[in-house]
Amino acid sequence: MFSSLFRGLHRAKCIACVGVVRFLSTQEVATALRPFYFIVHPDLFGQFPMERAVNEDSLKRLSEYVTSLQVSGRARPTELIFYVRQNSESAGQMKKVKVKLADKSLRQTVLSILGSCGLPVDYINNIPVSSAEASGKLLRSLQWHPSFYAATDRASPFQTPRANPQLMLRTWLQLNIGRSREKVDAIHHVQEDIIQLSAMLHDALNVQEIRWDSVWGITHFRGCLKSFYRLYAEHPRTISSILKGRRLIFSNKTGVSRLGEIVLSSEDVPTSWMRLLLSVGGYDSVLERLPFMEQKLSALLNGIGIIRQERSHSRVMAEDYELLLNKLLNSLRRCQDYVSKVFEDTDLSGFEMVVDGENAPMTLTSTGSFLIPASMPGTMVIDYIHTHKAEAYTVLRDIHSSLRKEAECVEKCALALELLEISKDENVTPQQMISCCERLTSEYWRLCVSLHQSRIQVSHYYSVMQDGKICIPWDWIGDDS
Incomplete structure (x- = not known):
């Protein structure tokens, strides 16, 4: 048988x-x-x-x-x-x-x-x-004859999967809002310490900004601020002269970013921070070369604008950015005839391009900028920009009005629900944020009690963060959906 x-x-x-x-x-x-x-x-x-x-x-x-x-x-x-x-x-x-x-x-x-x-x-x-x-x-997955699944008792791809019940926003809030409140109460003293330490360092160092941009929770931020304040107490004049007028970022790397920020890794010890601070002057020459390299790159692509954008927890250091620019410059220099053939005399100065790390994909951002990895062959870069030029123009044409409407919707939503804060993930587009905030505002009578004095992060998933911040998907499901 x-x-x-x-x-x-x-x-x-x-x-x-x-x-x-x-x-x-x-x-x-x-x-x-x-x-x-x-x-x-x-x-x-x-x-x-x-x-x-x-x-x-x-x-x-x-x-x-x-x-x-x-x-x-x-x-x-x-x-x-x-x-x-x-x-x-x-x-x-x-x-x-x-x-x-x-x-x-x-x-x-x-x-x-x-x-x-x-x-x-x-x-x-x-x-x-x-x-x-x-x-x-x-x-490549394989689908066998239905008799195979019947004989082996395995799930058949020919069968229609059973639909999962959709989770509604109010239901999720009822289950998790208490946990959010508990976390907020638990770290309240941590946030107070952060505010106090940041203010003390601001006054002492005269920096433009002190910011936390790490995958770790805010408890680690407080630890970094305490460690840095002790380091400052040991070398007050030296550190003050180095950081005056600069931006100080605690992140996952140590170095000077392509934006000129002083970046200290939350995983490094203070002695490593001090070594970087003492060498900051050596990065000034690198930062001075970057605009000239960007101008050369722009000239190779019919005047396209080169901008610098940083993503959360993914800062590009100045010396790494110089290498990325140089790599893309060399690639495009070898195909200038192809640039002339594809774009002819088209002026691309109305478009924007961001040079990113070598493992990134070529893509068009939600703000209309071309995100180009330095490892891409020049011909592929040219083809991609040419193919998506019309789409980028449409996004750039509408982006200012979209951002203005997004800001208005965020403000109305925060007032209607009496939120402490409402922000979004970087991969949430202005249109998605507008849709989310408008729906939250229209449902304020159902949600205002649960969300009163809460901090909301609009994302693609539900979660309660370590600091009590509530993450909700931008396309959340309401009671009437």
Whole structure:
């Protein structure tokens, strides 16, 4: 009986899917989960053998789940338990976190893991979908004859999947607003310390700005400010003369950004910060060369404007930007005949281009700028700009009115719901933000009690962050939807 069954399956027709399944790259997944590993790593639980063993087992199962998604595009749903330290100041306090894994998308799996622990998800959201598709491993999934799925009891792609119930905004708020309030109360004293320390450093250093731009929570920001203030107390004159009139950013790297900001890594020790500060003068010559290189690049592309834009947690250092510009300059110099052929005498000065890292995708941003990786061949850059020129013109033509309307909608929404703050992720477009805020404002009578004095981040998912900020998808579902 079984031999005949398997002979039948062997003869079954194998149908190749038209669609292609792609995933985030291994490096992108590792980078996105790095903050998570730091709070659950077994080495942090040496004095707690039970919690250490649980985290070791859960990490192993998580690795198997992610590997299965990357290899086959599917994995058996599972629930993992991790023990997480509450914060750096309560070494003996731990929190038990349950992570439910049921997504077939690697991106959604990473978001679920980070969201369950209240960790920032800006990095993964700042990776465009096209980047994840372009850098992932390419697989072609196979669909067998229906008799194969009937015989093996596996889920058949020929069957219509059962629709998941849609989560409404008010329902989610009822389940999570209490957790948000608890987190806000728990870190209130931390925020007060940050305000006080920032004000003291502002007055002492006479800097333009002190900002936090790291994947870590604000408790780490307070730690950085305390450490830096102690460093300043040891070298007041030296540090004041270096930072006067500058912008000081605590981020994930140490260096001088292409915007001239002094960037200090939250993971470095103060001695490393001091070494950078003492060498800041050496970066001035690099910063002075950058405008001339941008002018040369603009001239090679019929006067297109070259602008510098930084994304959250992804600052480009000045010396790295110089290398990126030089690489793209060399590539475009070799195809000037092709520029003349494609653009002829067309003036591109009304368009904008951002030179990005070598692993980024070519794309058109929501503000109408061309995002061009330095690793792209010159001919591909030319073709892309030529193909998307009309689309970019439309976005640039409407962007100022869109941004103005977005600001008005944000202000009205904040007033109607009495919010402390409403902001958005970088990958949320002005049109999406406008739609979200207009709907929130129209539903104020239903939502004002739940959201009173809350801080809202408009994104593509639901989450409660470490500081109590509430993330909601821009296309949230209302009671009347």
